[in-house]
Amino acid sequence: xxxxxxxxxxxxxxxxxxxxxxxxxxxxxxxxxxxxxxxxxxxxxxxxxxxxxxxxxxxxxxxxxxxxxxxxxxxxxxxxxxxxxxxxxxxxxxxxxxxxxxxxxxxxxxxxxxxxxx
Amino acid sequence: xxxxxxxxxxxxxxxxxxxxxxxxxxxxxxxxxxxxxxxxxxxxxxxxxxxxxxxxxxxxxxxxxxxxxxxxxxxxxxxxxxxxxxxxxxxxxxxxxxxxxxxxxxxxxxxxxxxxxx
Numbered sequence: 399x400x401x402x403x404x405x406x407x408x409x410x411x412x413x414x415x416x417x418x419x420x421x422x423x424x425x426x427x428x429x430x431x432x433x434x435x436x437x438x439x440x441x442x443x444x445x446x447x448x449x450x451x452x453x454x455x456x457x458x459x460x461x462x463x464x465x466x467x468x469x470x471x472x473x474x475x476x477x478x479x480x481x482x483x484x485x486x487x488x489x490x491x492x493x494x495x496x497x498x499x500x501x502x503x504x505x506x507x508x509x510x511x512x513x514x515x516x
Numbered sequence: 517x518x519x520x521x522x523x524x525x526x527x528x529x530x531x532x533x534x535x536x537x538x539x540x541x542x543x544x545x546x547x548x549x550x551x552x553x554x555x556x557x558x559x560x561x562x563x564x565x566x567x568x569x570x571x572x573x574x575x576x577x578x579x580x581x582x583x584x585x586x587x588x589x590x591x592x593x594x595x596x597x598x599x600x601x602x603x604x605x606x607x608x609x610x611x612x613x614x615x616x617x618x619x620x621x622x623x624x625x626x627x628x629x630x631x632x633x634x
Contacts, residue, residue, distance in 0.1 A: 402586055402589070402591065402593075403584065403593060405525070405593075407523070407626065407628075409628065409629065409630075411631070440561075440563045440571075441561035441562075441563060442561060443558075443559035443560060443561045443573065443575045444559075445558045445559060445575055447577070453558075453575050453579060453580065454575075455561065455573045455575060455580065455582075457561045457563055457571050457572075457573060459565070461571060461584055462571065462573065462582065462584075464573075464580065464582070466521065466579055466580075466597070466599075466628075468520055468629065471520070471629070471631055473520065473629050473631060475520075475521060475523075475597075475628045475629055477595075479584070479593075481584075506626075508525065508624075510525075510527065510584075510593045511527065511586065511589070511591050511593055512527075513529070513589055513591060
């Protein structure tokens, strides 16, 4: 069964609350995770919320990496959506889990774009 | 059961192939869909691929709207991730389905950030 895209949805809990509120740190690790996966970065958009929380996305040639954080709960939602066989999204997932200090996590993989023609 | 975020994952099939390759049109409808949902736009990043296909994201105060298109298959993956009760993501979903001319679609809703403390 071929799909156009592989979408990893990660629930990262009991993270380091300080880093979840550090937009510079989060931007750095998303870009590093894209690189770790072998992806090509095309663009980005990051925002810090008052009083806390960050949303950020890195658009890659192979789709995207994305994070929303709730520092007050030690929680981050992370999505890694890739297409093609040239990237290794699991490497990005592992790096992000480690860098955010997630003591608990779950991950779901969803196949996107399963087409009748394939 | 309270969750921090509501994540709609849409598979849009048999879409209008021309609009799936029109970055200006897609940017316009994602921004319009954010507005339709009552969301506040904070940032965006859109990219057109050679020879075809577009990836784009709109970061909103309530999380994000995102699209990846494969015009050659008439397929688009659309994600709408929102938090809070002030937005109506289903309205954005309906608008995007209609504007892309999707003759077939499916949608999954995933609760993100279900925390033990809630």
